[in-house]
Amino acid sequence: MTTVDTAVRARQSLPARIAARLGGGAMRFFLIAVGLFWLTPTVGLLLSSLRDKSDITGSGWWKVFAHPAQLTTSSYSDLFHNDTVMRSLLTTALITVPATVLVILIGALAGYAFAWLDFPGRDWWFMAVVGLLVVPVQVALIPVAKLFDKLGIFESTPGVVLFHTAFGLPFAVFLLRNFFAEIPRELLEAARLDGAGELRLFTRVVLPLGGPAIASLGIFQFLWVWNDMLIALIFADSGHPPITVALQQQVRQFGDNIDVLASGAFLSMVVPLAVFFAFQRQFVSGVMAGAVK
Numbered sequence: 001m002t003t004v005d006t007a008v009r010a011r012q013s014l015p016a017r018i019a020a021r022l023g024g025g026a027m028r029f030f031l032i033a034v035g036l037f038w039l040t041p042t043v044g045l046l047l048s049s050l051r052d053k054s055d056i057t058g059s060g061w062w063k064v065f066a067h068p069a070q071l072t073t074s075s076y077s078d079l080f081h082n083d084t085v086m087r088s089l090l091t092t093a094l095i096t097v098p099a100t101v102l103v104i105l106i107g108a109l110a111g112y113a114f115a116w117l118d119f120p121g122r123d124w125w126f127m128a129v130v131g132l133l134v135v136p137v138q139v140a141l142i143p144v145a146k147l148f149d150k151l152g153i154f155e156s157t158p159g160v161v162l163f164h165t166a167f168g169l170p171f172a173v174f175l176l177r178n179f180f181a182e183i184p185r186e187l188l189e190a191a192r193l194d195g196a197g198e199l200r201l202f203t204r205v206v207l208p209l210g211g212p213a214i215a216s217l218g219i220f221q222f223l224w225v226w227n228d229m230l231i232a233l234i235f236a237d238s239g240h241p242p243i244t245v246a247l248q249q250q251v252r253q254f255g256d257n258i259d260v261l262a263s264g265a266f267l268s269m270v271v272p273l274a275v276f277f278a279f280q281r282q283f284v285s286g287v288m289a290g291a292v293k
Contacts, residue, residue: 042269049075049263056258075263085264088246092268094157095232095242096225099164103221104214106165107172112202114173115180116188126177132170140167141234148235160235160242164225172217179213180206215279223272243268 047061050071055063064070079085113119114126144163145154153159183206191201207214229244236242241249247264 045262045266045269047071049266051075051262053258056262075260076267079260079263079267082260082264085243085246085250085260088241088243089267091157091236091240092226092242092244095160095164095236096222098161099168099225100218100221102161102165103168103172104218107169107176107217108207108210108214109202110169110173111176111180112206114177115183116206117198126173129170129173133174137167137230145234155235155237157237157240160231163231163235164221164228168221168224172221175217176210176213179210183209219276219279222275226268226272 044061047064048056050073051061051064052070052072052074055070110129114122114129148154148159148162153162188201188205191205196204227244228242229248232242232245233248236245243264247261247268250261250264
């Protein structure tokens, strides 16, 4: 080891030296252990959903490793014949998909306008949008409920979609505006010289380049709306509730149907997990691009 290397190592802090030493197999082992620990609740819920009601109430889910014969699909058969839970899955999809699509569409249009269009008060309007990020949802529950009641959309699926869209837009505009602003101006000017209008420029140039950021936004919005319970509990139709409220009602009405609850809870997790893994490459690209920029 040279004198220069010794001096460099001497100037390194203790955390830096520890990180350098753990950069090999030990760190990989640690990350794998953390990942397995993180997945433990999901695995436990899956195994619980594959056990009989008496087995669930009588012992922990880890007992299935010693008694594999406990595994059964009867709880899922009962779940698929539970009209309340199955209707709730459809209601959740009818809320989540429009709320996600509207946030992406409106957020992308607004983000492009704030990034590349000149209009009076553009920066002030953008500051107002950023200020809305700090407004908690709880503050707007009572005023919005009164407004929706006057409009006739309280306790309805369109009302829930409108609420999620409104509160998802500030973050969407903020994220996409910052991403679109990093597109090289020369690229847009070249497209304009070729005769592209603003709409064509937006659809043919900006949207393809902003794909990773849009995918990241879509995943965040989808997961937030799908897993929401507070807004659904207040604004959704009590006769056709989303899955989160339906499972809560099952607990309240039937205290002994733990098998249906376990399988229903796992089924409600499968859809957002599938969405995340389907778009994980675009999600990572969007996060990394935002970090670099």
